[in-house]
Amino acid sequence: MGVTCVCQWPVTESRTVQQTVEMLTRRIEVLGAVKTGNFCVDCETYQSSVPTINSTKLVHLMHNSEQPLTCFSITDTGAFLVADNHLEGIMQKLKGFYTPRKSARVESKGQRFELGDFLVKVGIVSIGPHTKGILVEVEYTPCIIVSDCWNLLSEFMQSFMGNQLPSMPTTLLAKQDLPVTPVDTMMQYLEHFNNFKKGPGGR
Amino acid sequence: MCAVLFGNEKMAADTDNTKMLMLAIFAVQKLRENVNKTFSSLHDGVKTSTEDEANVDGKVKHFVTQLHHNLCSVNDCFSDLEKLTSNIVKGSQGSSLGVTGFLSLDPVLDKTPMYQQVLQSYKWWTKLKEHSSHASSLLNYHTMRRSTSILGKKRKLQPSLLAYSLQAVDQLVSSLNRQFMDAMVITKVPNMPNVYQVTLGRTFYAIVGLQRLLIERVVIRGQHENIYMDERMVDIWTPSKYKVFQKITDHATSAMLHYQPLRPDMCFFSFMKWLHSYQKLFCSPCRHCGQFLQDNLPPTWHDFRTLLPYHEGCRQ
Numbered sequence: 001m002g003v004t005c006v007c008q009w010p011v012t013e014s015r016t017v018q019q020t021v022e023m024l025t026r027r028i029e030v031l032g033a034v035k036t037g038n039f040c041v042d043c044e045t046y047q048s049s050v051p052t053i054n055s056t057k058l059v060h061l062m063h064n065s066e067q068p069l070t071c072f073s074i075t076d077t078g079a080f081l082v083a084d085n086h087l088e089g090i091m092q093k094l095k096g097f098y099t100p101r102k103s104a105r106v107e108s109k110g111q112r113f114e115l116g117d118f119l120v121k122v123g124i125v126s127i128g129p130h131t132k133g134i135l136v137e138v139e140y141t142p143c144i145i146v147s148d149c150w151n152l153l154s155e156f157m158q159s160f161m162g163n164q165l166p167s168m169p170t171t172l173l174a175k176q177d178l179p180v181t182p183v184d185t186m187m188q189y190l191e192h193f194n195n196f197k198k199g200p201g202g203r
Numbered sequence: 204m205c206a207v208l209f210g211n212e213k214m215a216a217d218t219d220n221t222k223m224l225m226l227a228i229f230a231v232q233k234l235r236e237n238v239n240k241t242f243s244s245l246h247d248g249v250k251t252s253t254e255d256e257a258n259v260d261g262k263v264k265h266f267v268t269q270l271h272h273n274l275c276s277v278n279d280c281f282s283d284l285e286k287l288t289s290n291i292v293k294g295s296q297g298s299s300l301g302v303t304g305f306l307s308l309d310p311v312l313d314k315t316p317m318y319q320q321v322l323q324s325y326k327w328w329t330k331l332k333e334h335s336s337h338a339s340s341l342l343n344y345h346t347m348r349r350s351t352s353i354l355g356k357k358r359k360l361q362p363s364l365l366a367y368s369l370q371a372v373d374q375l376v377s378s379l380n381r382q383f384m385d386a387m388v389i390t391k392v393p394n395m396p397n398v399y400q401v402t403l404g405r406t407f408y409a410i411v412g413l414q415r416l417l418i419e420r421v422v423i424r425g426q427h428e429n430i431y432m433d434e435r436m437v438d439i440w441t442p443s444k445y446k447v448f449q450k451i452t453d454h455a456t457s458a459m460l461h462y463q464p465l466r467p468d469m470c471f472f473s474f475m476k477w478l479h480s481y482q483k484l485f486c487s488p489c490r491h492c493g494q495f496l497q498d499n500l501p502p503t504w505h506d507f508r509t510l511l512p513y514h515e516g517c518r519q
Contacts, residue, residue, distance in 0.1 A: 001427060116499030117445050142425050142445040142485075145405050149485040152495040159496075179405065179426070 001066075002117075002141040003149050003180050005157070006188040007166035008195070009122075009134040017124055017131050024122050024136065025111065027160040033115040039065045041123065041189050042107035046091060046098040059098060061088065062186050072186045080183050106193040108135045117141050118156055125196055132196040135189070136161075147176040220291060227287040234280040241273040367415045367467060375416070375468055379475055387479045392437045400430070400437065401475070406484050407448060409455065410439045416467040418474055421455040423448045450503040450515070451481065461507050480510040491517035 011020050029035075041064050048057040062072040063085075071087040074080045081087075091098060108123035119139040125132045138157055143149040150168060158165050171187040172180070249259075249266045307318040376389050376399065392398040392410075401409040405426055412420035424430055424443045432438035442449050458477050462470040488495050489502040490511045502512035513519075 117447055118499060140485075142447050143406075144427055145485075147486070148405070148483075151488075152485055152501055155495045156499070 001180070001182055002139050002143050003146050003153060003172070004137060004139040004185045004188070005153060005166065005169060005172070006135055006137045006185065006192060007169070008192055009136050009161075009164065011133055017134060020134060021110065021122055021124060024134070024160070028113050028115070028120055028122070031115060031160060033113040033118075033120060036112050036114045038110065039112045039121050039123065040107060040109045041065070041186075042105065043190060043193050045101045045104040047101055048097060049099045050097055059091075060190055061091065062190065064182065064186060064189075067182055070182070072183060074183075074186065074190055078187075080187075082183060104197075106132075106196065108189065108193075120160075125193070127197065132199075135192055137185070139185075144179040145177065146172045146180060150176075223287055223291045227284060227291060230280060230284040230287055234277065234284055237273065237277045237280050241270070241277055244269060244273060369415075372413070372416055375471060379472065383475075383479055386482055387475070389475070394435045395437055398437060398439060401478060403478065404482050406482060407451070409478055410437060412439050413471075416471045417463075418459045418471065421452065421459055423452045423455060447484075447500055447503060450500060451484075454504055458507060477505060477507060477510060480505045480512075484512075487512050489514045489517050491519070 009020065009024065011017055015023070041062065043060050043062045046059045046061065048059075058076045060074045062074065064070070064072070069085055071083050071085050072080060073083065073087060091100075104127075106125065106127050108125045110121060110123035113120040113122075117140060119137075119141060121137040121139075123135050123137070125135055138153065140149050140153050140156070143152075146168070150172075154165060169188050169191075171184050171191065175184070244266075249262050303318075303321060306321065373391075376391075380387075380389055386404055388402045390400050390402070392400050397413045397415075399411045399413065401411055403409065407426060408424050408428075408430055410420075410422045410424070410430065411418060420439055422439055422442065425445050425448055428443060428445075428448075430437055432441075442452060455478065458474060462473045462477075464470075465473060484503075485501055487502065489497065491513055494514075495501055497514035497516055500514070502514050502517070504513045504515050504518045505511065506513065506518070
């Protein structure tokens with residue numbers, strides 16, 4: 001578990017999502033990366049069924065194939081709980097208070113690459129049956145302090161992203177000098193998933 | 204007197220042999236000439252034309268006699284050559300290897316290639332001797348300062364090492380801790396005497412095994428890697444799973460050897476100072492190429508004297 005940056009990769013008019021993923025994959029493999037299987041990050045949203053004064057409260061339940069036995073739950077306000085996978089069972093029991101939103105399951109699925117100490121994951125984001133876009137996750141595993149290795153990570157990302165280099169994610173910006181945890185990665189995914197939900201429909 | 208006679212005889216035999224060899228070479232040339240002639244006449248065959256068909260029989264006869272004549276001369280040449288070769292072989296081979304030469308004469312050993320192997324190894328050995336003598340003369344010329352100093356100081360090093368008591372080691376460690384403040388902390392590992400854990404900021408851990416003040420083993424591991432083998436023991440053998448820390452472990456081992464000729468306390472101090480230079484491992488670019496990454500690794504090599512970061516491929 002190291003410093004991770006998740007960023008959206010734009011899909012241009014001239015290419016489909018699949019073609020763009022293939023192009024990215026080729027670029028990563030040219031650098032010498034080795035395919036090491038698949039990955040999946042998913043998110044299910046629950047909303048409070050008890051009406052509150054302001055608005056409905058949301059809880060996002062997320063899973064990451066890197067931590068297969070863990071369930072991350074994050075609220076809208078940014079509070080989080082890292083628990084065992086049985087948390088879903090508890091949510092079932094809490095049916096009276098939190099109900100799952102219909103067709104709100106978002107997931108990013110794709111291939112995982114290793115290159116030295118770097119991990120690169122290229123995932124296709126889909127909401128229900130609709131494909132929405134591409135998320136690229138880059139991780140530098142030996143380092144856990146963002147401010148220490150951000151420049152190094154940017155240099156690596158530039159090698160296959162070129163001018164599409166992302167700026168530092170807001171989640172990481174807030175805790176530059178603190179050690180990162182898997183929750184930070186999930187926060188970044190959640191932010192992107194929310195953007196995809198708000199944004200226009202995919203191709 | 205006998206030896207002189209023997210020598211003369213040997214010389215005479217040698218000249219005879221060369222003469223024989225020359226004759227044999229001529230014989231081979233003659234044989235080849237004849238064989239060539241035979242084959243070319245065979246290749247040409249009987250030349251006939253439609254006009255003089257009556258003369259065909261005569262021509263064929265002539266061809267056959269010609270072929271017979273050619274074959275006879277080839278046969279003669281071959282038997283000549285055989286006679287010559289039978290005269291040459293004996294006794295000439297063993298001369299170069301003295302008594303060992305008699306091995307070649309043993310008919311039982313003819314079936315085994317022992318003598319040929321002996322000759323080969325003799326040649327190889329002579330070559331080796333020649334090369335090593337060249338090398339030794341070259342090395343003597345450029346006397347290496349470092350290796351000689353190690354040889355000279357090692358004898359001094361051993362007794363002085365024992366002069367350092369455990370308390371002295373502890374004192375040195377605490378003075379180092381004061382000097383590096385919070386950036387680098389050296390702590391004693393519980394339950395394991397002589398093993399120290401060096402925590403370098405939030406970059407990595409180094410597990411250092413000591414014999415009094417002599418550094419014997421260094422392993423570098425990531426901040427979020429497990430350093431305990433079980434509840435009591437620190438694992439000082441398993442290398443890190445990260446390539447960058449494996450590389451630094453290699454460099455630390457060479458640093459340990461580099462500083463060894465110094466006085467034991469100086470060696471320990473210099474090594475720790477060198478390790479301290481890794482504090483900004485991930486955020487300092489290579490001094491030579493200005494980049495952060497090379498072969499997907501940060502600048503893992505830190506110069507032993509200047510302590511400046513370089514990529515392994517960029518170091519001078």
